[in-house]
Amino acid sequence: MSKIIVIVGPTAVGKTALSVEVAKHLNASIINADAAAIYKDATIGTAKVTKEEMNDVPHYMIDVSSLDNIYTVKEYQEEARSILDRLISENKNVVIVGGSGLYTKALLYDYKFNDEEESYTYDNLTNEELKEKVDSIYKDNNIHVNNRKRLERFLSHYESTGEIIRNFEEKDKPLYDFTLIGLTTTRDKLYEKIDKRVDSMIEKGLIEEVKLLKDKKKTKDLIGYKEIIEYLDNKVSLEEAIENIKRNTKKFAKRQYTWYNNQFDNINWFNTDYDNFNNTINEVINFIDK
């Protein structure tokens, strides 16, 4: 029977390295659950696994979309599940790694995304008007007035499908039998690690990478890219851009923790041992084998 190991944790904590070691140990394949690693060409700034790091372990769901497109969770869910199902049918072990909580959950739990015919825009309505409309359709929604994006999404989805986005009970119902491993460390250490990683991205040529990709649709949404674009457009100095990347990455890491702490209730947490990562690997492997 296939073993499914899911590795989650904040950005820069060491998930990639751990995932490859665990996969090698289990002779498993890896499915990416990171929204940014989905995109081709965004390599340095997304800290995507390199060919060498993959170490001959098959990786899926990496480089599957062009930056000219916006890839959605629904597409991710379909593609990733079909790969996962196939690997399971072949009796293979699977390691799922990634920092995108929503993607991870949509893949493994009973998230249902209905087909939408078209999307609507509401440029002529104020936030308050949007909120009123949403309230009139579903009074118990918990979307804040200022969260225009979510309000528009709710209405567009409703008008397209007649379905209401609400708190689905199924969202916590797992569809697979898996073990959740969370990799963590102290905030201070993580932030220090993030600072170093950003500096090394610059050394590896992040600026050149952004120059090539800056006009693509999705690029301006990615941390590490949007800040460098501001620098290339002469809006900020390089130093400021680098500081902004560090700050935004830390904010992102914090949001990831919020998600993991509140949207998953069965994570087995392990501390990263930065001085001797083998200790961390062994701890996790012992836990899995047990």
Added chain:
RNA sequence: GGAUCCGUAGCCAAGAGGCUAAGGCAUCGGACUGCAACUCCGCGAGCGCCGGUUCGACUCCGGCCGGGUCCU
């Protein structure tokens, strides 16, 4: 040495003789089923120090300390 400006939360910063001292950023906490590395919400100080004036000073006056600018 002289002149002048300034000193408000971790940072930037508004204001004012007497209701609860704007705002922004960061930090921290939180929400989140279709751009999720997205979007959004919540939380902090009593105003450099000492003394004076006043019914009352963070706001006025003096001194001190710290910083900026200019002059000799």
